[in-house]
Amino acid sequence: MSTMLEVANKAGVSKATVSRVLSGKGYVSEATKEQVYRAIEEAGYRPNLLARNLATNKSECIGLVVTNTLYHGNYFSEILSQAAKKLEDNGRQLILVDGKHSAQEEQEAIQFLLDLRCDAVIIYPRFLTIDEMDQIIEKHKQPIMVVNRKLRKHQSHCICCDHKGSSFLATKHLIERGHRDIAFITGSMDSPTAIERLSGYKEALNQYDISINENLIVQGKWTPASGVAAVELLLLRKEKVSAILASNDEMAIGAMKKLNDEGISIPGEISIIGFDNIPIAPYLSPALASIKDPVSDMISEVISRLISMLDGGYLSQENVFTSDLLIRNSVVDGPFK
Amino acid sequence: MSTMLEVANKAGVSKATVSRVLSGKGYVSEATKEQVYRAIEEAGYRPNLLARNLATNKSECIGLVVTNTLYHGNYFSEILSQAAKKLEDNGRQLILVDGKHSAQEEQEAIQFLLDLRCDAVIIYPRFLTIDEMDQIIEKHKQPIMVVNRKLRKHQSHCICCDHKGSSFLATKHLIERGHRDIAFITGSMDSPTAIERLSGYKEALNQYDISINENLIVQGKWTPASGVAAVELLLLRKEKVSAILASNDEMAIGAMKKLNDEGISIPGEISIIGFDNIPIAPYLSPALASIKDPVSDMISEVISRLISMLDGGYLSQENVFTSDLLIRNSVVDGPFK
DNA sequence: TTGTACGCGTTATCAA
DNA sequence: TTGATAACGCGTACAA
Numbered sequence: 001m002s003t004m005l006e007v008a009n010k011a012g013v014s015k016a017t018v019s020r021v022l023s024g025k026g027y028v029s030e031a032t033k034e035q036v037y038r039a040i041e042e043a044g045y046r047p048n049l050l051a052r053n054l055a056t057n058k059s060e061c062i063g064l065v066v067t068n069t070l071y072h073g074n075y076f077s078e079i080l081s082q083a084a085k086k087l088e089d090n091g092r093q094l095i096l097v098d099g100k101h102s103a104q105e106e107q108e109a110i111q112f113l114l115d116l117r118c119d120a121v122i123i124y125p126r127f128l129t130i131d132e133m134d135q136i137i138e139k140h141k142q143p144i145m146v147v148n149r150k151l152r153k154h155q156s157h158c159i160c161c162d163h164k165g166s167s168f169l170a171t172k173h174l175i176e177r178g179h180r181d182i183a184f185i186t187g188s189m190d191s192p193t194a195i196e197r198l199s200g201y202k203e204a205l206n207q208y209d210i211s212i213n214e215n216l217i218v219q220g221k222w223t224p225a226s227g228v229a230a231v232e233l234l235l236l237r238k239e240k241v242s243a244i245l246a247s248n249d250e251m252a253i254g255a256m257k258k259l260n261d262e263g264i265s266i267p268g269e270i271s272i273i274g275f276d277n278i279p280i281a282p283y284l285s286p287a288l289a290s291i292k293d294p295v296s297d298m299i300s301e302v303i304s305r306l307i308s309m310l311d312g313g314y315l316s317q318e319n320v321f322t323s324d325l326l327i328r329n330s331v332v333d334g335p336f337k
Numbered sequence: 338m339s340t341m342l343e344v345a346n347k348a349g350v351s352k353a354t355v356s357r358v359l360s361g362k363g364y365v366s367e368a369t370k371e372q373v374y375r376a377i378e379e380a381g382y383r384p385n386l387l388a389r390n391l392a393t394n395k396s397e398c399i400g401l402v403v404t405n406t407l408y409h410g411n412y413f414s415e416i417l418s419q420a421a422k423k424l425e426d427n428g429r430q431l432i433l434v435d436g437k438h439s440a441q442e443e444q445e446a447i448q449f450l451l452d453l454r455c456d457a458v459i460i461y462p463r464f465l466t467i468d469e470m471d472q473i474i475e476k477h478k479q480p481i482m483v484v485n486r487k488l489r490k491h492q493s494h495c496i497c498c499d500h501k502g503s504s505f506l507a508t509k510h511l512i513e514r515g516h517r518d519i520a521f522i523t524g525s526m527d528s529p530t531a532i533e534r535l536s537g538y539k540e541a542l543n544q545y546d547i548s549i550n551e552n553l554i555v556q557g558k559w560t561p562a563s564g565v566a567a568v569e570l571l572l573l574r575k576e577k578v579s580a581i582l583a584s585n586d587e588m589a590i591g592a593m594k595k596l597n598d599e600g601i602s603i604p605g606e607i608s609i610i611g612f613d614n615i616p617i618a619p620y621l622s623p624a625l626a627s628i629k630d631p632v633s634d635m636i637s638e639v640i641s642r643l644i645s646m647l648d649g650g651y652l653s654q655e656n657v658f659t660s661d662l663l664i665r666n667s668v669v670d671g672p673f674k
Numbered sequence: 675t676t677g678t679a680c681g682c683g684t685t686a687t688c689a690a
Numbered sequence: 691t692t693g694a695t696a697a698c699g700c701g702t703a704c705a706a
Contacts, residue, residue, distance in 0.1 A: 004698090014678075015699090016679095025702095028675070029675060032676085044476065047699085048698085048699050048700070049453050051391055051697085052700080053387050053682095053700095054684090054698090054701095055699080056701045068418060068421035068422060068425070071417045071418035071421055072414055072415075072418040073616070074617070077408050081408035087435075091435055096417075096433070097432070098421045100425060112386070113413065114357040114384060115384065115386040116387065224619075227620075243342075253617060279410070280587065280617065283561040283565070283590050283593075283594045284590070285593070321687070340683055341684070343685065351693045352684085352693090353686085356684070357692090364691050365687095371701090384683085384684075385682085385683050385684070385685080388682070389685075389700060390684085390698095391683080391698050392686080394687040590681085638697060639699075660687095
């Protein structure tokens with residue numbers, strides 16, 4: 001790789017002049033500009049971003065940490081696709097780094113991005129606790145934004161959505177249509193989202209004085225296969241079920257497959273709702289209703305804020321972020337009975 | 338951020354010693370080691386990776402370029418998930434960068450990664466031509482691997498799969514089951530994969546002396562919506578159709594939805610096959626058969642090679658890569674009539 | 675308008 | 691076993 005010095009020599013000028021031509025800052029005569037460009041061309045010169053970033057202490061990058069356990073599915077592509085689109089015209093690059101399988105590895109991923117001097121870091125956490133994230137944010141100067149968790153201290157650094165509320169609404173919706181025997185398939189219970197969705201379901205039942213039947217609650221793992229297994233278990237228990245609320249679409253799809261295989265008609269004998277409203281969902285069986293998860297809106301919002309913060313310059317974080325922004329889920333109606 | 342110099346001062350030693358402690362190379366007495374670790378702790382010191390990479394001319398990163406038009410879908414998460422898993426234990430980080438919407442932007446993305454001094458770059462191209470990629474590979478010292486394209490010159494730098502062959506097999510499969518009126522939904526025709534799949538279909542028909550009916554060939558755009566539109570067009574044309582071959586699963590799903598909406602039974606009145614075998618496919622209607630695309634195997638293979646090349650040290654590229662490796666698709670049987 | 679010289683935070687090569 | 695000091699490639703005051 002040729003360096004700026006080589007280009008300077010070729011063009012018969014100094015490094016500084018080459019640097020000026022490249023950055024467009026400072027005065028350079030047209031004639032020397034020409035020479036420099038020619039020399040760059042000849043040498044096949046490319047600036048070394050590492051050196052540049054080291055010198056400027058900026059990287060023009062925004063880091064994103066997501067666990068690879070999420071890579072495998074529709075939900076993740078929503079996140080990434082939205083982030084890329086939003087950042088596309090900003091000149092900054094999106095760098096995705098793997099959070100792997102533990103809180104420690106998630107933290108290491110964040111550190112890696114910070115050590116790379118990313119302008120900002122966004123994390124969609126899976127293992128880190130709220131307190132750990134609050135600590136990390138305190139320790140670092142670069143802005144770190146957390147998606148889908150409500151932080152305790154740095155509420156201006158997070159953006160989240162009301163999973164409990166949307167689950168409540170979905171359950172209420174079913175109840176108002178006459179359902180009483182509503183089964184619930186949970187997500188992995190080590191995930192806060194899963195817990196919130198379950199509690200929304202329970203709260204709705206309580207509000208309508210429907211007693212909670214633990215036999216109607218089955219643990220899933222977010223995957224289609226676990227949706228299949230959940231329905232198997234429900235059938236085994238021989239409980240009366242007129243509707244199923246699955247904690248995400250992938251499990252809902254698995255559940256539907258199992259019901260189909262058993263010859264149970266949807267929505268004739270049973271209704272089913274999933275969460276997240278993944279892109280493919282509208283094209284699946286019309287029997288599947290889905291609660292929209294606003295993850296793409298959240299990502300979009302986070303990036304907008306970061307950009308305005310980074311480019312706007314002198315705004316303090318407190319002024320840029322508001323702590324009480326909470327994007328509500330919206331309920332998508334489906335053909336329930 | 339505190340620097341190595343600060344740590345050195347705090348510990349009462351020189352930068353060099355701190356560096357030795359951190360890298361584990363060279364002799365350092367246990368006593369000073371202790372002091373250095375303590376100072377690091379106190380200062381909350383973290384090494385600046387930019388500086389380190391600049392000094393070593395390595396980054397411990399592997400870059401991946403994929404267009405964000407692909408982010409939106411099941412296929413992409415397969416690629417990424419496989420790449421992350423494969424690289425997880427290697428100590429190197431995977432950096433994903435957006436290829437955006439043009440050959441130029443794809444090239445810029447590669448440059449960006451090279452300028453960051455990534456140890457290697459993998460590209461899943463969408464817009465760059467084969468010749469352009471051959472040129473890029475020639476110009477750079479770092480290994481650049483191309484997935485899903487057959488290069489002309491640097492065949493050791495690419496890995497691809499036989500889309501035409503698998504499409505041929507799928508069509509043959511349908512023909513052998515008695516189908517004669519087989520419709521074909523293409524992908525975006527600016528994509529080589531789409532062209533190859535179409536030509537496999539045509540070749541199979543030719544081989545069985547079935548004349549090609551252009552009215553049975555409809556252009557899609559890889560999306561579920563375009564699958565819906567394709568079936569609409571087919572219905573409008575009122576051609577006799579007993580089977581549909583869709584160039585990917587997402588279009589197949591769209592096509593199925595439209596057929597369902599029209600009350601046409603699958604596989605009773607019509608059979609349908611898609612490509613790629615996305616993870617969710619097995620959980621959809623049993624009517625959908627899918628041809629497996631070996632993209633995850635390819636990614637996996639590419640990364641294995643890169644790792645052995647980078648870590649193995651002195652092997653020349655020619656020895657590490659073989660030019661004629663071609664992973665064949667395998668046909669997944671489905672309930673055709 | 676251009677050049678000089680120093681700083682960015684590391685690693686690595688010598689001497690000591 | 692340690693410490694100066696020169697790279698690494700670029701940005702940028704400051705001087706010319």
